[in-house]
Amino acid sequence: xxxxxxxxxxxxxxxxxxxxxxxSVLSFAFVLIIFFNGMIDGWNRQGRKxxxxxxxxxxxxxxxxxDRYDPYTIQASNGLMSDEILKETESKRLVxxxxxxxxxxxxxRSLAVILKGIDPMLTVLELPVSVLSSDNGxxxxxxxxxxxxxxxxxxxxxxxIRWRDKNGTFDAREIQIAEVFKxxxxxxxxxxxYLSLQTLQEMMELKNHATYLxxxxxxxxxxxxxxxxxxxxxxLEDFNKIISAKKAGGSIMQIFMLLIALIAxxxxxxxxIFRRQKEIGTYIALGMTRMQVVGIxxxxxxxxxxxxxxxxxMYGIPLFLFLNKVGISFGVGQGMDITLAETIYxxxxxxxxxxxxxxxxxxxxxxxYLPSRKISKMKPTDALKGKLQ
Amino acid sequence: xxxxxxxxxxxxxxxxFTSPDAxxxxxxxxxxxxxxxRIFESxxxxxxxxATRTINSISYSVGNKKSFTEYLSPAxxxxxxxxxxxxxxxxxxxxxxxxxxxxxxxxxxxVMGSDLSYEDMLDDRKLTEVYTSTLAGKEKxxxxxxxxxxxxxxxxxxxxxxxxxxxxxxxxxxxKQELFAKSGQLLKRTEFSDVKQVQGRWFPMTIVYKDMLKExxxxxxxxxxxxxxxEIPEYLFSKASLKK
Numbered sequence: 001x002x003x004x005x006x007x008x009x010x011x012x013x014x015x016x017x018x019x020x021x022x023x024s025v026l027s028f029a030f031v032l033i034i035f036f037n038g039m040i041d042g043w044n045r046q047g048r049k050x051x052x053x054x055x056x057x058x059x060x061x062x063x064x065x066x067d068r069y070d071p072y073t074i075q076a077s078n079g080l081m082s083d084e085i086l087k088e089t090e091s092k093r094l095v096x097x098x099x100x101x102x103x104x105x106x107x108x109r110s111l112a113v114i115l116k117g118i119d120p121m122l123t124v125l126e127l128p129v130s131v132l133s134s135d136n137g138x139x140x141x142x143x144x145x146x147x148x149x150x151x152x153x154x155x156x157x158x159x160x161i162r163w164r165d166k167n168g169t170f171d172a173r174e175i176q177i178a179e180v181f182k183x184x185x186x187x188x189x190x191x192x193x194y195l196s197l198q199t200l201q202e203m204m205e206l207k208n209h210a211t212y213l214x215x216x217x218x219x220x221x222x223x224x225x226x227x228x229x230x231x232x233x234x235x236l237e238d239f240n241k242i243i244s245a246k247k248a249g250g251s252i253m254q255i256f257m258l259l260i261a262l263i264a265x266x267x268x269x270x271x272x273i274f275r276r277q278k279e280i281g282t283y284i285a286l287g288m289t290r291m292q293v294v295g296i297x298x299x300x301x302x303x304x305x306x307x308x309x310x311x312x313x314m315y316g317i318p319l320f321l322f323l324n325k326v327g328i329s330f331g332v333g334q335g336m337d338i339t340l341a342e343t344i345y346x347x348x349x350x351x352x353x354x355x356x357x358x359x360x361x362x363x364x365x366x367x368x369y370l371p372s373r374k375i376s377k378m379k380p381t382d383a384l385k386g387k388l389q
Numbered sequence: 390x391x392x393x394x395x396x397x398x399x400x401x402x403x404x405x406f407t408s409p410d411a412x413x414x415x416x417x418x419x420x421x422x423x424x425x426x427r428i429f430e431s432x433x434x435x436x437x438x439x440a441t442r443t444i445n446s447i448s449y450s451v452g453n454k455k456s457f458t459e460y461l462s463p464a465x466x467x468x469x470x471x472x473x474x475x476x477x478x479x480x481x482x483x484x485x486x487x488x489x490x491x492x493x494x495x496x497x498x499x500v501m502g503s504d505l506s507y508e509d510m511l512d513d514r515k516l517t518e519v520y521t522s523t524l525a526g527k528e529k530x531x532x533x534x535x536x537x538x539x540x541x542x543x544x545x546x547x548x549x550x551x552x553x554x555x556x557x558x559x560x561x562x563x564x565k566q567e568l569f570a571k572s573g574q575l576l577k578r579t580e581f582s583d584v585k586q587v588q589g590r591w592f593p594m595t596i597v598y599k600d601m602l603k604e605x606x607x608x609x610x611x612x613x614x615x616x617x618x619x620e621i622p623e624y625l626f627s628k629a630s631l632k633k
Contacts, residue, residue, distance in 0.1 A: 108604030109438075160602060162576065167545040172574035172602070 004292075008300035012307065015268075019304070022268055026261035026308035026360065031316040033254045033356050038320065038346035039328070040250065044243045045347050046184070047339040048236060053126045055188040056235040057095065057214035061227035066099075066211055074101050074114075075164075078209045079226060085213065093219040095124045096210035098200050102163035104193065106151040113147075114192045115163065117200025124216030127188065131178040132196040139199055140178035144189025148180045155180055161193070166205050173203070184341045242338055258360070261308075262367045269301045269371040280375055281383030294372045301368020305361040320348055411522035411538050417561035418554075419515060421590050426451040429615035430461075435503045436606035444501055453514075455626045466501070470631045478507055481631035488631050503608040504577070504598040508548065516540060516554075519547050527558065530565060534558040549576065560584060560591035575601045588617045 012019045052058065066077035081089070081096060088094040098117035103110050120133035129142050143153065153159060155177055162172040175195065183189060201207050213227065223229065233240075273280070283293045327343035409417075426449070433444045444466055450456035456473045460466040468483035478491040491498075496508040516522070520540035527536055540552040549568040557564050562584050568577040578601055581593035592615065599607030624630055 103602075105602040108602075110600075110603050160574075162570065162574075162602060164548075165571070168548060169542070169545070169550050170548055170568075170570045170576055171550075171572055172570040172576060173572050 004296045004299040005303070007296055008303045011272075011300055012303055018268060019307070022261070022264045022304050023307040023311055025264055026304055026364065027312035027316075029254070029257040029261045030308055030312040030356060030360050031319070032257055033359070034312075034316065034348060034352060035320070035323075035346065036250045036254060037247070037352050037356070038348040039344060040243060040247050041349060041352065042344050042347040043246075043340065046341050046344065047239055047243075048232075050184045050341065051187070051236060051239060051339055052232070054183045054185040055125070056232060057124050057216055058219070059215045059232060060230045060235060061094075061213040061215065061224050062230055063211055064226070064228055071101060071114075074099055074211070078206060078211045081208050081210055081213075082225065085210075085224060085227075086208065088219065089119065089213070092119075092121070092123045093216050095119055095122045095214040095216070096197060097212055097214060098197060098204070098206065098209060099211040100163055100200060100204055102161050102193075104151060105160045105162070106153060106157075111151055112191065113161070115161070115200055116192055116194050117197035118194050119197050124214055125188075126183070127194065128179055128181050129194055129196075132194065132199075134178070139173060139175045139195065141175040142179045142181065142194040143177060144192065145180055145182045146186060146189045147192060148177075150191070153177050153180070159193075163203065165203070171203065185339050186337050187339070190337065239339055258363060262363055265301055265304050265364055266367045266371060268304075269297065269368050272300070273297065273371055273374055277378070277383045278385075280378060281380050281385070284378075284380040285384060290375060290378075294369070294375050297372040297375060298365060298369040301372070302361065302365035304368075305364035308360060308364075309357055320346065324348070409536075411524040411536075412517060414524070414536050414538060414556050414561065415515075415517050415522055418556055418563060419517070421560070421562050421592065423453070424590075424617040426619060426621050427615060427617050428619050428621065430613045432609075432611045432613060433501070433503060434609040434611065435501065436608065437502065438605060442502070449621050449625055451621060451626070457625045457630065472626065472628065472631055474626060479628060479631060486632070488628060504600045504603075504605075505608060516552075519544055520552065525553075528555075530555050533564060535564055557584065557591070562591045562593055564593075577601060578607075583611075587615055590617070 063077045063079045065073055067073045078098060085094060085096070089096050095118065100115040100117070102113050102115045104113045105111070118127065118129055118132070120129050120131070122129065127142070132140050132142060134140060141159070143151075148154060151159070157177045158174050159177065160172060160174050162170060165171055175193070181189075195203075197210075201209060213224070280293055283296070284290065288296075323346050327345040329343045330340065428447070428449050430445070430447045433446065435442045435444070442463070444463065445461045446458050447461060448456060448458040454473075454475050456471075458471040460469040470481040472479045472481075478496065479488050480491060481488045491507050496506065498507060499505065500507055500509075519542060521543045522538050522540045525537040525539045527534065529535070534557075535555040536558050538554045538556060540554065542550050550571040551569040551573075553567045553569070554563050555565040556562070562581060563579075564581050564584075566579040566581075567575055568579075570576050578599045580597045580599075581595070582597075583594040584591050585594050586592075592612075594612045594615070596610040597607050598610065599605075
């Protein structure tokens, strides 16, 4: 094996530019695979972290009738919180949220909105709703940047909202925007207006009612009667699907890049075996078995990947460290309906790096072995003479 | 004897010059506006932010419980039919050849982008059943003497908590109606005009609905022809007639 490795590297380095061209292409594919997957993993980690912090908590308890995809369920999907739940909400381990459909009328336009009643003193989510606790006769509201842009609202603006109470009777009142927050989670922002839970309960005549309860880290996992627990897998299902789709889409490009590099190695191997028949005959004449010679050529082809890994590491590591520090700014996150930070910091896991190295080495070795199989069918005497076979 | 005559004349004068009470006014309004059945052709003119659309239709209705409407134009809406039976509503769309039942919260959606919701069309209870009415006064609206009535909901399941209605003091048709939220916020205004006498009853031929929270000129509903107490075949008020 050592002999095969020594010979492989000696021959590769001897081949000069041809070897370095192959190694460069393969190293580019190697770096690209790690970069792309690092970006997706970074987006995934940030997205999950932000969604948990701003929207889902570590899980939620839903009213059985509540369906986040069906706005027609909203009116009927709220329930009275039991004493047990109220105790948990007082100790800030659960955050009750009451959801109500309404219409807002910014500048004479009508806009369908979701009113969310939330405890201003909440600690489970990062929503900056403490301003809602102010008690000076004004109904304050907090909205996200996306909502503010859609409705053309800013802090201090007054907004007329119309809703129906629990009996279906119209009511309307003016609220004042007290805070506009910026977050990367559209689910906590788009079309939503946050009011104090107590205010919304009074508006709806639904004292101590909630649509769902957000569980904080300190909440002890258990079932709550008449409420359905939704875990993070359920709550992040859409986000996970987007990530999977992006990974699948990206893998096509990665396979294409890898394929170009592997075809180059395959070509080099075919050419080597054709041009080095005398060398092959000499190895066999010196007592090597055909399979040992196949091994030498396979190792030689596979060694491209080792050189590619070294070369890739030489320019890839500084590049990745730099990107990890400054991140990559997309600047489009606010306008999209998916959780995407304005700046994504790629995340390169050990698992990603090792799996990519293995992928490159194994695939390069396989494409090196395929043309080398021809050696086992060669006649050593003809090979020594350099006869075409 | 002279005292009796004076008292009699005084009573007659009081009866002649005093206003009827609010319930009496609403009953008279109901007599004008309600009928056993009616057939009318109308144009609904929807004034949007960018453009104005006119939708022509023919409607058949029996009391307040049954109605059938067919849209005649524009071409995009032609053949669309709407059937209302009690508190249920179905719509047939010729482009999809399907009948859809409008129920639950879908009833709160706007009809063809107008200022009217399906629910507004379905609410067929008499005002006297839903509201407690008081006569707020008598005033002039344009050149007409009107009674002003204040209505406050006496049941829970009502869309508008309060209403104010201006009723023509001579013809007993509403000339203006304002609908209020629980907070007192004015939500919608309806203006009735072009009052004509049809088969012995006064009826407003033009009604303008305006959502007061939105910009725009509202939705105009013009009745081009109306006939009361006609023979309307019963089969019209069945789901089968929607696809015919």
